[in-house]
Amino acid sequence: MSGADFVPLSLTPLLIGIFAAIACALPGNFLVLRRQALIGDAISHVVLPGIVVAFLLTGMIAAWPMMLGAAGAALVAVALIEAIRRLGRIEPGAAMGVIFTTMFAGGVLLLEQTDTSSVHLDVEHALYGNLESLIWLDATGWSSLLDPQALAYLPPELPRMAVTLLVVSLFTWLLWRPLKLSTFDEGFARTMGVRTGLLGLALVVMAALAAVAAFDAVGSIIVIAMFICPPAAARLMSNRLEAQICWSIVFATLSAVLGYVIAGYGPLWLGLEDAVSAAGMIATVSGLILGVTAVAGPCRTRSGAPSEG
Amino acid sequence: MLDLVRTRSPEEEIVASPMAIRGLTVSYGQKPAVFSVDMTVQPGAMTAIIGPNGAGKSTLLKAALGVIKPLSGRVTVYGKPLAAQRARIAYVPQRASVDWDFPTRVRDVVIMGLYRELGLLRRVKPRHVERTMDCLARVGMTDFADRQIGQLSGGQQQRVFLARALAQEADLYLLDEPFAGVDAATEKAIIGVLKALKDEGKTVVAVHHDLATVVDYFDRVFLINTRKVAEGSVGDAFTAETLQAAYGGRLATAQIDQISRALG
Numbered sequence: 001m002s003g004a005d006f007v008p009l010s011l012t013p014l015l016i017g018i019f020a021a022i023a024c025a026l027p028g029n030f031l032v033l034r035r036q037a038l039i040g041d042a043i044s045h046v047v048l049p050g051i052v053v054a055f056l057l058t059g060m061i062a063a064w065p066m067m068l069g070a071a072g073a074a075l076v077a078v079a080l081i082e083a084i085r086r087l088g089r090i091e092p093g094a095a096m097g098v099i100f101t102t103m104f105a106g107g108v109l110l111l112e113q114t115d116t117s118s119v120h121l122d123v124e125h126a127l128y129g130n131l132e133s134l135i136w137l138d139a140t141g142w143s144s145l146l147d148p149q150a151l152a153y154l155p156p157e158l159p160r161m162a163v164t165l166l167v168v169s170l171f172t173w174l175l176w177r178p179l180k181l182s183t184f185d186e187g188f189a190r191t192m193g194v195r196t197g198l199l200g201l202a203l204v205v206m207a208a209l210a211a212v213a214a215f216d217a218v219g220s221i222i223v224i225a226m227f228i229c230p231p232a233a234a235r236l237m238s239n240r241l242e243a244q245i246c247w248s249i250v251f252a253t254l255s256a257v258l259g260y261v262i263a264g265y266g267p268l269w270l271g272l273e274d275a276v277s278a279a280g281m282i283a284t285v286s287g288l289i290l291g292v293t294a295v296a297g298p299c300r301t302r303s304g305a306p307s308e309g
Numbered sequence: 310m311l312d313l314v315r316t317r318s319p320e321e322e323i324v325a326s327p328m329a330i331r332g333l334t335v336s337y338g339q340k341p342a343v344f345s346v347d348m349t350v351q352p353g354a355m356t357a358i359i360g361p362n363g364a365g366k367s368t369l370l371k372a373a374l375g376v377i378k379p380l381s382g383r384v385t386v387y388g389k390p391l392a393a394q395r396a397r398i399a400y401v402p403q404r405a406s407v408d409w410d411f412p413t414r415v416r417d418v419v420i421m422g423l424y425r426e427l428g429l430l431r432r433v434k435p436r437h438v439e440r441t442m443d444c445l446a447r448v449g450m451t452d453f454a455d456r457q458i459g460q461l462s463g464g465q466q467q468r469v470f471l472a473r474a475l476a477q478e479a480d481l482y483l484l485d486e487p488f489a490g491v492d493a494a495t496e497k498a499i500i501g502v503l504k505a506l507k508d509e510g511k512t513v514v515a516v517h518h519d520l521a522t523v524v525d526y527f528d529r530v531f532l533i534n535t536r537k538v539a540e541g542s543v544g545d546a547f548t549a550e551t552l553q554a555a556y557g558g559r560l561a562t563a564q565i566d567q568i569s570r571a572l573g
Contacts, residue, residue, distance in 0.1 A: 033408075033411065033412075089337070089338065174429060174430070175429065176429075177424060177427065177428075177429060178424075178429070180413075180421075181421050181424055183411070184407060184408075184411045184413065184418075184421070185402060185406070185407045185421070187371065187376040187400075187402045187406060188400060188402055188421070188473075189424075190374070190375060190376045191374045191375070191376060191395065191398060191400040192395065192424050192425055193392070193395045193425065194424075235412060238412060239412050239413075239414070239457035239459070240412055240413060240414060240417070240457075241411075241412045241413055241417075243412075244412050299412075299457075
């Protein structure tokens with residue numbers, strides 16, 4: 001494919017897909033190790049009431065108010081989950097379950113009871129996102145990357161996703177040691193003066209940020225898959241957290257690129273006419289990668305489960 | 310003259326103690342796990358915290374270290390609040406409290422003991438690596454430095470935890486069941502390291518469950534069953550009476566007889 005085709009039609013969705021996948025996979029590594037991986041699923045449900053409320057308040061379908069609404073709902077959910085966990089002294093999974101079903105139900109109710117259901121807030125969009133439509137029609141080729149006029153018409157999801165990825169990466173880099181320490185041994189981390197409660201909260205907030213930004217661009221299927229599949233597959237590739245993170249980035253990128261290409265061209269290769277959802281295919285590829293590593297990954301066995309004594 | 314030595318004021322005692330706990334109460338639900346406990350750790354001594362299962366031994370240790378939040382109580386470390394003295398404390402949690410499947414190597418775990426020194430971003434220098442390897446050598450785990458921690462036996466895991474504590478170069482070492490489920494060689498290695506620490510003038514406190522080895526390993530005991538039962542030197546506080554009081558009917562008479570005989 002020439003630059004004249006590739007840059008306007010495929011470059012931006014590809015980049016957005018890659019950025020979204022990595023931004024979710026980075027915090028996903030810690031969430032998986034902390035047995036909190038389902039928080040991505042939880043966030044994808046709880047943001048619904050936030051989006052509806054944002055629409056009701058502003059009366060428009062616009063990215064920023066909706067993202068703020070979603071982020072607000074995610075924070076409320078995180079606070080509620082923490083409160084229930086501490087006050088009820090129950091495990092985090094149960095608290096998550098209570099909150100995300102309740103808030104999702106509240107969101108659906110809100111959607112039905114107000115006239116918002118008539119506008120374009122459909123489930124399909126929330127699930128699959130709209131990756132293929134994030135094209136850059138003002139680009140004429142590779143040279144457009146240096147053309148300020150064309151750059152002004154970049155799909156806004158691209159810079160937004162890039163900033164999100166940057167923030168998540170900085171967070172991971174800066175707080176690497178305490179994150180690793182408290183994920184492995186929380187009690188010990190506390191005696192070292194690490195504020196583990198605050199750090200855990202910050203991690204979930206980072207995950208929520210990545211999730212909300214990615215929902216907007218690519219839908220919730222990718223988010224749920226990317227929190228879990230690349231990190232889990234990466235864990236099966238390495239016994240070192242540093243290497244695991246690198247593998248997860250590789251797998252996230254691979255899923256995004258392969259998924260996008262297969263979704264766009266796979267059906268044509270098979271002689272079918274329509275392309276399939278890129279978001280769905282990206283998630284599928286990540287699942288396949290996890291499947292392959294689960295069968296053939298070098299670190300998949302609990303090598304020498306500790307023999308007591 | 311003797312009187313002067315003996316009558317240390319309560320305040321002086323707190324200042325001199327590596328760890329002084331006053332009125333510590335911890336609860337996990339309705340029932341307190343630790344109730345209004347006072348403990349004054351003696352500097353340079355090896356103290357065993359003893360009591361039946363569920364008596365609050367580990368809870369006492371964790372609450373004193375701020376790992377769990379007590380309902381009430383005051384803890385000072387060398388006379389100052391805990392938060393200002395974290396660098397002087399090394400903690401060895403229960404081996405079972407962490408996931409040994411965690412993707413990390415033995416040497417990476419030991420280097421975690423240097424966190425306060427390294428902070429967020431300071432580079433790991435050769436001298437840090439050297440110190441890590443020294444600590445591994447002291448517990449006899451040099452050959453395992455590059456192993457994934459999941460590949461270790463229980464005893465080896467316990468030694469790695471001890472090496473991490475050694476890397477902290479603290480003055481007070483607090484260990485939670487360091488001998489639980491370890492092999493004889495590990496037990497010997499660990500007690501050797503702890504006695505060496507004592508010889509350097511460090512203070513050691515360990516939650517301990519094996520009454521038969523208390524006399525050999527420790528010079529002081531702290532008996533607890535939710536409340537404090539006894540505290541003092543092994544000779545004074547580790548007696549048939551105090552054990553009976555701490556364990557109630559749960560300790561067989563034969564066991565107590567055996568301990569009494571060991572005590573002479």
